[in-house]
Amino acid sequence: MNLDEATMSFAPDMIEMLARARADLRMGVPVVLDGASPVIMFSIETLTPQRLTQIKTLGTEAVLVITVQRANTLKAPAYDGDIARIALPKTVDTAWITAIANPADDLRAPMKGPLQCQRNGDATAHRAAIKLIKSARLLPAALVVPVSGAAEFATTNALTLLDLAATQTHLAALSPLHPVIHAALPTTVSDVGRLHVFRPEDGGEEHYAIEIGN
Template identity: 60%
Template sequence: MTFAPDITERLARARADLRMGVPVVLEGGAVVLAAETLDAARLADLRSLRGDAVLAVTAWRAQTLKAAAYDGDLARIVLPADATLAWVRAIADPADDLRSPMKGPLKVMREGPAELHRAAIALTKAARLLPAALVLLVDDAAIFASTHNLTLVPANAAMDTELSPLNPIISARLPLEVSEKSRLHIFRPDDGAEEHYAIEIGKPDRTKPVLSRLHSACFTGDLLGSLKCDCGPQLRGALAQMGEEGAGVLLYLNQEGRGIGLANKMRAYSLQDQGFDTVEANHRLGFEDDERDFRIGAEILRRMGFASVRLLTNNPAKVDRMNACGITVTERVPLKVGENAHNHAYLATKAAKSGHLL
């Protein structure tokens, strides 16, 4: 019988559980709760168990908290005996850091392995939550998961960085303002994550470099016309240029906020209102500068039959990543549109700290 979920499906369950505040269990012996969705009842239940729970945060978040990241990329902050739900959330979320900067003194673990804690943070990131997790080591993970009807996943699977296979689902003709000869292709990953799209303008020659753009979804810029970024003008400018040339492929990748999700992107915006730039805001939340996976774009191009591109981008990292993934970039085509008084500082930060060629 093959009704039971495989490891990919169990990981999808684990992500969904964490988003709803349900604990998950890691093989190797740890129960994990996402700090963002934790409630008071489950915090009390966790504290009733034997052992010392820790709040695992990334090194970036630890730096803001002035906590030593003895494990290199993360810190294991010991949960104080009197820790409340408000304390856990204050450690995980930097929203009130400036109003209440003193969170400690914080006791940080430095002994023992941190692989399970690393896997816990990876799961919260994959769930598009704040990268912070309560972790309690347990003796028999399988029995604990079975007793409490919790999803059990291997820690190494949670840390797996292999790209999930992308499957073409459907494509259909979609007349656009820039070109009536357009098609929309839908691609769905096996791991249950977000679908991604390819807008094909005209009938590009598969034997020649295609004019292409990797465009990360931006709800605020693409749909609402936000002036805080240049995404909307870049989307429309890229499509217009493809329409003028009569052929092109725009990959619309659901990696909002450089891969941290819309809720975390709004948290970053709130931090920017406090005076932090876009990179500093990401770091205070516990994220890297850019959490996107450009391998997705390369795989879609490959599935569509393209081996080389003329890439519409100001980001050299995209060029390097495409080349590394086997898609040859024969030309970087600049796309300098959309600067205004509201996003001038944002674009300057992208140029200074992220290497964008503006």
């Protein structure tokens, strides 16, 4: 065995780990963020009653994280500036949580308060959770729960583990786009045109461009 073979790793890199995390969140599987204050995060859009029951058995304070725009609609103070952290009442169900996060039923169920928003503590992981969920094209709302021993917790529960600092760095960067395919596309504007499809390196949504003329 040569040196290159001995040092080769089949482990996913950070971009691939983020793609895996997005897929997990879309399926309703939580993701662990490992930083100074490790947390387990859930997408509100895909949260199930079964997992909410499991969350309540952890014995730690769960927090519902929403964007400042949603907080303003709910008249909830966003002490962190761009997000609001709402303490999760112990007796609520997934319907209540979804109603807080999703504006679709605001006219049918306008009364949702009072909401107890957190003012103190580090919101770094909560902010990263919202950015990760947005990058997965899910409703921008997360349920965040503190955990101890992030690596062990993730391994025990077979969950994706992300380094918080690396996650922040990659989410702030624009993913390179790679051409996938192109084809002729006549339009009413021009008989000579082409459709180009590009796929981002981070596993995000494909991008389309229309070329008109020669």
